Amino acid sequence: MAALIPPRSSSRSSASAAGPAQPPEASGPDVVAAGAVVVRKGPAGREVLLVHRPKYDDWSFPKGKQDPGEHVTTTAVREVLEETGVEVRLGRPLLPQLYAVSGGRAKKVHYWVGHVVGDDDVSGYEVNAEVDRLGWHPLDEAAQRLTYLDDLHLLEQLREQPRPTSALVVVRHAKATKRRDWDGPDPRRPLLDVGEQQALDLARVLAAYGVSRVHSSSSTRCTETLRPYAEEQVLPLEELDELSEERADSEAAATLLHTLAAAPESSVVCSHRPVLPSLLAVLGVEEEPLSPSELVVCHHRRGELVATERHLPSQLG
Structure with a gap:
């Protein structure tokens, strides 16, 4: 049976030269988020949709926190729409990301391949304080632009099976x-x-x-x-x-x-x-x-x- 591999730890945090730091005591509930690696067939091959967040000055895939009572699949679709203006349906799941955030809490981000439903034009998206730039990028170009190693892992998973399911x-x-x-x-x-x-x-x-x-x-x-x-x-x-x-x-x-x-x-x-x-x-x-x-x-x-x-x-x- 095809199945997901267990979650991998994120590479966004690193240990000091003196050895791994002891994790601080958690100050609240863990954070759950979801997003998608949205893909389309472009003029020269497959392209993915990336967003730039001015708060962190990073390039990543669209994602966001789960609302109370919301299922993570709904979170993924909603966040893509809010951050890009593009409607998607979820394709196959990708490996979730797991890493520490402020207050000693863990954050788990669920990802899927996203397939566009309807119009994939993002030129009319109104940029805002959360997303000030966005666009479609060929896979090789996206690999150069992405900020985080974990997101490169997501891109590699897409390369393994880029076609729609x-x-x-x-x-x-x-x-x-x-x-x-x-x-x-x-x-x-x-x-x-x-x-x-x-x-x-x-x-x-x-x-x-x-x-x-x-x-x-x-x-x-x-x-x-x-x-x-x-x-x-x-x-x-x-x-x-x-x-x-x-x-x-x-x-x-x-x-x-x-x-x-x-x-x-x-x-x-x-x-x-x-x-x-x-x-x-x-x-x-x-x-x-x-x-x-x-x-x-x-x-x-x-x-x-x-x-x-x-x-x-x-x-x-």
């Missing part, structure tokens, strides 16, 4: 009414209130990956999990018996997954805990059982699995 998201339905508390047919068992909120949180994560094809088990608890996203994005929600618990069809489900994995668009498939292991096995992925509304993002390039991620969109439940 598509995401196939496999999700377990949100928290539903318990079987013992439901008198009707089990396939019609609905979500609880907490499950409805989980579905809303899930919609924000799916939006970050630019999901444009929505497939669900025909059971109510699955369709209700994806309906907020489908309605928000004005997308058809395809209900499939072969993804349901009662009428699961492994051969038909495998055909569907292979088709979606080979497609250039990003997709989501929602099913049930007993069915999910067989679906993930078709994709060559092994995972521990998912919690309600938890998801695995499988990044493919022409049907080949490139990387995987696992996310829990909501802390409710």
